[in-house]
Amino acid sequence: MVTIISTMETQVSNGPSGTSLPNGPVISSNGSTDDSKTNLIVNYLPQNMTQEEFKSLFGSIGEIESCKLVRDKITGQSLGYGFVNYADPNDADKAINTLNGLKLQTKTIKVSYARPSSASIRDANLYVSGLPKTMGQKDMEQLFSQYGRIITSRILVDQVTAGISRGVGFIRFDKRNEAEEAIKGLNGQKPLGASEPITVKFANNPSQKTGQALLTQLYQTAARRYTGPLHHQTQRFRLDNLLNATYGVKRFSPITIDSMTSLAGVNLTGPTGAGWCIFVYNLSPEADESVLWQLFGPFGAVTNVKVIRDFTTNKCKGFGFVTMTNYDEAAMAIASLNGYRLGDRVLQVSFKTSKQHKA
DNA sequence: TGTCATT
The missing domain is CATH 3.30.70.330 (RRM (RNA recognition motif) domain)
Structure with a gap:
């Protein structure tokens, strides 16, 4: 059953506006559904939460008409908020009453009615x-x-x-x-x-964080690790790279990078159509593609990332690959991220070699 | 300059 209501579009109150109906979707005179009593916005979700977990949590309240965890278009990273549209307005109300203020990891989620989307x-x-x-x-x-x-x-x-x-x-x-x-x-x-x-x-707008801002963040993270008395040449090199990348002082030539990264007798695979393939080693079993996007994206054009997983457990086998379009950017990413500490692991990052080098 | 508030 569908009920038609007459024009009433202005919404000012905190809660849902318009004619109150006990159940079901409300269709306004222009034919669009009025979901002001069923559609919720959920804020302050933990960064890790997946679409599936999101749906599972809110689906525990009642039948969901649709839901979406909002993600960054490029990196796929969660933006920390999402929408849930319930079939029944009573369930939306119940979700607010039972899930608003719920503590998940370090976050306290906020559940409220979504305002009608408009410019x-x-x-x-x-x-x-x-x-x-x-x-x-x-x-x-x-x-x-x-x-x-x-x-x-x-x-x-x-x-x-x-x-x-x-x-x-x-x-x-x-x-x-x-x-x-x-x-x-x-x-x-x-x-x-x-x-x-x-x-x-x-x-x-935090979602419009520039590559430069990300680099600055990366540099700050890196700088904090280098406060000890011993500084290796490679670490100095890495920091210089980050500074240069961030402030655009200079760019490193391929020759410089080659002499840095290539071990004796190791052949690079070269730009095989798609771009430069980078080997990333020592990822955690929980690593996913988004972490690779996040790590490499700031350095330039990334066309593909892949986490290699065990077929049966679906856990990361400890390594992955990233493809970058431009040599300079790939080299910069390698010079900067090789030795980068991710959680309790130190990454090994290099151009993918034509054959597996011996341990 | 945020616990990434409008798909």
């Missing part, structure tokens, strides 16, 4: 800095709420001194124009009683 709700997230250290989340919300409906807010706190505000925060408005008004009204303004003006601007 007007995109890019509505603000980055705020220069906040008085005494200002809490509620104070910040109060300051911003005059410009519109706030979807999320956060004040960043110092990690070591546990709980001291860094004077930096985020405010997501329901609508982009609300965010724009808040910038106009609050950027450069001093909050009541504050001595310094605050900066209010649009926040970076």
